[in-house]
Amino acid sequence: xxxxxxxxxxxxxxxxxxxxxxxxxxxxxxxxxxxxxxxxxxxxxxxxxxxxxxxxxxxxxxxxxxxxxxxxxxxxxxxxxxxxxxxxxxxxxxxxxxxxxxxxxxxxxxxxxxxxxxxxxxxxxxxxxxxxxxxxxxxxxxxxxxxxxxxxxxxxxxxxxxxxxxxxx
Ligand SMILES: Cc1cc2nc3c(=O)[nH]c(=O)nc-3n(C[C@H](O)[C@H](O)[C@H](O)COP(=O)(O)O)c2cc1C
Numbered sequence: 001x002x003x004x005x006x007x008x009x010x011x012x013x014x015x016x017x018x019x020x021x022x023x024x025x026x027x028x029x030x031x032x033x034x035x036x037x038x039x040x041x042x043x044x045x046x047x048x049x050x051x052x053x054x055x056x057x058x059x060x061x062x063x064x065x066x067x068x069x070x071x072x073x074x075x076x077x078x079x080x081x082x083x084x085x086x087x088x089x090x091x092x093x094x095x096x097x098x099x100x101x102x103x104x105x106x107x108x109x110x111x112x113x114x115x116x117x118x119x120x121x122x123x124x125x126x127x128x129x130x131x132x133x134x135x136x137x138x139x140x141x142x143x144x145x146x147x148x149x150x151x152x153x154x155x156x157x158x159x160x161x162x163x164x165x166x167x168x169x
Contacts, residue, residue, distance in 0.1 A: 003123065003165035008053040011122065011164060018079055019044055023087045026057055028068035028075040029115045036108060036115045038101060039065040040091030043154075044077070046161075053161045055126055058134075058154035064096045069157060073128040074113040078120035086119070114163070121167045126159035 018024070020042055027038040045056045055077055059066050069075060080087065086104035093100040101108060107118040114125040134153040136144045 002168050003120075004168050006164050006166045008161055008164055010166075013079075013122075015046055022079070022082075023084075023091070025078045025080075025087065025090055025117070025120075026059070026065060026069075026075055027078060027110075027115045027117070028065060028072060029110075029113055030068050031072045031113065036101070036110075037065050037068050037095035038090050038106070038115075038117075039063055039095075040087045041077075049158060050129070052129070054129070054158050055124060055161060057157050057159070059157060060152045060154050062152055064094050066155065069128070069155075070131075072113060073159075075126050075128070075157075075159065076110070076114050076116045077124045077126055078116045079122040080119060081121050083119060116165075120165075123165040124161050125163035125165070127162050128157050128159045130156075130158040132156050 023040050023042045024044075025038045026041050027036060029036045041057055041059075043058045047054055047056070057077065059069060086106055089100050089104040093103065108115060109118050110116050116123045133155050136148065136151075136153060
Protein backbone atom coordinates (compact mmCIF):
# COMPACT_ATOMS: atom_id res chain seq x y z
CA UNK A 1 0.00 0.00 0.00
CA UNK A 2 1.59 3.29 -0.99
CA UNK A 3 1.13 6.83 0.17
CA UNK A 4 1.75 10.09 -1.67
CA UNK A 5 2.86 13.30 -0.03
CA UNK A 6 0.38 16.18 -0.38
CA UNK A 7 0.31 19.72 0.96
CA UNK A 8 -1.73 20.71 4.02
CA UNK A 9 -3.83 22.90 1.70
CA UNK A 10 -4.76 19.77 -0.28
CA UNK A 11 -6.31 17.94 2.70
CA UNK A 12 -9.93 17.14 1.83
CA UNK A 13 -12.85 16.66 4.20
CA UNK A 14 -14.53 18.29 7.14
CA UNK A 15 -12.47 18.06 10.32
CA UNK A 16 -15.53 18.01 12.59
CA UNK A 17 -16.69 14.91 10.72
CA UNK A 18 -13.25 13.34 10.32
CA UNK A 19 -12.09 13.74 13.89
CA UNK A 20 -15.22 14.30 15.96
CA UNK A 21 -17.41 11.67 14.32
CA UNK A 22 -15.08 9.24 12.55
CA UNK A 23 -12.16 9.53 15.01
CA UNK A 24 -8.42 9.20 14.45
CA UNK A 25 -5.38 7.47 15.90
CA UNK A 26 -2.45 9.11 17.64
CA UNK A 27 0.53 6.81 17.14
CA UNK A 28 3.93 7.21 18.77
CA UNK A 29 7.21 5.30 18.84
CA UNK A 30 9.28 5.15 22.00
CA UNK A 31 12.72 6.38 20.85
CA UNK A 32 14.54 4.17 23.36
CA UNK A 33 12.80 0.81 22.89
CA UNK A 34 11.29 1.22 19.42
CA UNK A 35 7.92 0.11 20.81
CA UNK A 36 4.89 1.70 19.14
CA UNK A 37 1.62 2.57 20.87
CA UNK A 38 -1.57 3.99 19.45
CA UNK A 39 -4.80 5.38 20.86
CA UNK A 40 -8.06 6.71 19.50
CA UNK A 41 -8.82 10.42 19.73
CA UNK A 42 -11.88 12.41 18.81
CA UNK A 43 -11.00 15.72 20.44
CA UNK A 44 -8.50 18.01 18.74
CA UNK A 45 -8.09 20.59 16.06
CA UNK A 46 -6.14 21.86 13.09
CA UNK A 47 -5.09 25.43 12.58
CA UNK A 48 -2.27 27.88 12.14
CA UNK A 49 0.11 29.03 14.87
CA UNK A 50 3.50 30.69 14.89
CA UNK A 51 3.35 30.76 11.10
CA UNK A 52 3.04 26.96 10.93
CA UNK A 53 0.22 24.56 10.08
CA UNK A 54 -0.52 22.70 13.32
CA UNK A 55 -2.69 20.08 14.97
CA UNK A 56 -3.77 20.16 18.59
CA UNK A 57 -4.51 16.99 20.56
CA UNK A 58 -5.67 16.56 24.15
CA UNK A 59 -4.33 13.55 26.06
CA UNK A 60 -5.22 12.57 29.61
CA UNK A 61 -2.15 11.77 31.76
CA UNK A 62 -3.20 8.19 32.55
CA UNK A 63 -3.03 7.11 28.89
CA UNK A 64 -0.05 4.86 28.12
CA UNK A 65 0.38 6.97 24.97
CA UNK A 66 1.00 10.00 27.20
CA UNK A 67 4.28 8.51 28.44
CA UNK A 68 5.35 7.96 24.81
CA UNK A 69 4.43 11.53 23.85
CA UNK A 70 6.60 12.86 26.63
CA UNK A 71 9.65 10.92 25.39
CA UNK A 72 9.56 12.17 21.82
CA UNK A 73 8.40 15.15 19.81
CA UNK A 74 7.19 12.95 16.95
CA UNK A 75 3.77 11.36 16.45
CA UNK A 76 1.26 10.76 13.71
CA UNK A 77 -2.43 11.55 13.55
CA UNK A 78 -4.06 9.13 11.10
CA UNK A 79 -7.56 8.90 9.65
CA UNK A 80 -9.55 5.88 8.39
CA UNK A 81 -12.53 4.96 6.22
CA UNK A 82 -14.95 3.44 8.70
CA UNK A 83 -13.01 0.86 10.72
CA UNK A 84 -14.93 1.81 13.85
CA UNK A 85 -14.37 -1.64 15.35
CA UNK A 86 -10.59 -1.23 15.13
CA UNK A 87 -10.72 2.32 16.47
CA UNK A 88 -12.97 1.21 19.31
CA UNK A 89 -10.39 -1.41 20.33
CA UNK A 90 -7.67 1.26 20.29
CA UNK A 91 -9.90 3.59 22.30
CA UNK A 92 -10.99 1.08 24.92
CA UNK A 93 -7.88 -1.01 25.53
CA UNK A 94 -4.49 0.10 26.75
CA UNK A 95 -1.21 -0.83 25.14
CA UNK A 96 0.00 -1.37 28.70
CA UNK A 97 -2.10 -4.51 28.96
CA UNK A 98 -2.51 -5.91 25.48
CA UNK A 99 -1.19 -5.94 21.92
CA UNK A 100 -4.15 -3.89 20.75
CA UNK A 101 -2.58 -3.13 17.38
CA UNK A 102 -2.77 -6.85 16.50
CA UNK A 103 -6.18 -7.16 18.13
CA UNK A 104 -7.49 -4.27 16.05
CA UNK A 105 -6.13 -5.90 12.88
CA UNK A 106 -3.91 -2.92 12.07
CA UNK A 107 -0.61 -3.23 10.19
CA UNK A 108 2.22 -1.02 11.26
CA UNK A 109 4.24 0.94 8.72
CA UNK A 110 5.94 4.32 8.79
CA UNK A 111 9.14 6.15 8.16
CA UNK A 112 11.88 7.36 10.49
CA UNK A 113 10.26 8.20 13.81
CA UNK A 114 6.75 8.48 12.41
CA UNK A 115 4.71 5.25 12.74
CA UNK A 116 1.28 4.77 11.16
CA UNK A 117 -0.89 1.97 9.79
CA UNK A 118 -1.32 0.61 6.26
CA UNK A 119 -5.09 0.93 6.71
CA UNK A 120 -4.91 4.78 7.05
CA UNK A 121 -6.38 6.96 4.32
CA UNK A 122 -4.60 10.10 5.53
CA UNK A 123 -1.60 10.53 7.80
CA UNK A 124 -0.31 13.71 9.40
CA UNK A 125 3.29 13.47 10.61
CA UNK A 126 3.51 15.86 13.54
CA UNK A 127 6.30 17.43 15.59
CA UNK A 128 5.36 18.73 19.03
CA UNK A 129 6.04 22.44 19.52
CA UNK A 130 4.23 22.97 22.82
CA UNK A 131 2.82 20.85 25.65
CA UNK A 132 0.94 22.08 28.66
CA UNK A 133 -1.56 20.90 31.29
CA UNK A 134 -5.02 22.42 31.41
CA UNK A 135 -5.47 24.71 34.41
CA UNK A 136 -8.88 24.05 36.02
CA UNK A 137 -8.84 27.57 37.53
CA UNK A 138 -9.13 28.97 34.01
CA UNK A 139 -12.07 26.82 32.90
CA UNK A 140 -15.54 28.31 32.45
CA UNK A 141 -18.20 27.30 34.97
CA UNK A 142 -19.25 23.68 34.65
CA UNK A 143 -16.39 22.43 32.45
CA UNK A 144 -14.34 20.97 35.29
CA UNK A 145 -17.28 19.26 36.99
CA UNK A 146 -18.61 17.86 33.71
CA UNK A 147 -15.35 16.52 32.37
CA UNK A 148 -12.92 15.92 35.21
CA UNK A 149 -14.47 14.13 38.19
CA UNK A 150 -11.07 12.42 38.58
CA UNK A 151 -9.10 15.68 38.17
CA UNK A 152 -7.26 14.02 35.29
CA UNK A 153 -6.83 17.18 33.25
CA UNK A 154 -5.81 16.71 29.65
CA UNK A 155 -2.40 17.77 28.49
CA UNK A 156 -2.53 19.88 25.35
CA UNK A 157 -0.06 19.08 22.59
CA UNK A 158 0.32 21.53 19.73
CA UNK A 159 2.36 20.07 16.90
CA UNK A 160 3.57 21.22 13.52
CA UNK A 161 2.32 19.17 10.59
CA UNK A 162 5.64 18.34 8.96
CA UNK A 163 4.30 15.94 6.33
CA UNK A 164 0.91 14.88 4.99
CA UNK A 165 0.52 11.47 3.33
CA UNK A 166 -2.54 10.37 1.41
CA UNK A 167 -3.21 6.79 0.42
CA UNK A 168 -3.01 6.27 -3.34
CA UNK A 169 -5.94 4.89 -5.27
C1 LIG B 1 -14.01 7.65 20.33
C2 LIG B 1 -12.94 7.83 21.36
C3 LIG B 1 -12.28 9.04 21.45
C4 LIG B 1 -11.29 9.25 22.43
N1 LIG B 1 -10.64 10.46 22.48
C5 LIG B 1 -9.69 10.66 23.43
C6 LIG B 1 -8.99 11.91 23.48
O1 LIG B 1 -9.17 12.82 22.64
N2 LIG B 1 -8.07 12.08 24.47
C7 LIG B 1 -7.82 11.09 25.42
O2 LIG B 1 -6.99 11.29 26.32
N3 LIG B 1 -8.45 9.88 25.36
C8 LIG B 1 -9.36 9.65 24.37
N4 LIG B 1 -9.98 8.44 24.29
C9 LIG B 1 -9.60 7.35 25.22
C10 LIG B 1 -8.34 6.59 24.79
O3 LIG B 1 -8.33 6.31 23.42
C11 LIG B 1 -8.28 5.27 25.60
O4 LIG B 1 -8.22 5.56 26.98
C12 LIG B 1 -7.17 4.34 25.18
O5 LIG B 1 -7.45 3.06 25.68
C13 LIG B 1 -5.80 4.78 25.65
O6 LIG B 1 -4.87 3.81 25.24
P1 LIG B 1 -3.38 3.72 25.84
O7 LIG B 1 -3.50 3.51 27.33
O8 LIG B 1 -2.77 2.55 25.13
O9 LIG B 1 -2.71 5.02 25.52
C14 LIG B 1 -10.96 8.21 23.33
C15 LIG B 1 -11.62 6.97 23.24
C16 LIG B 1 -12.60 6.77 22.25
C17 LIG B 1 -13.29 5.44 22.16
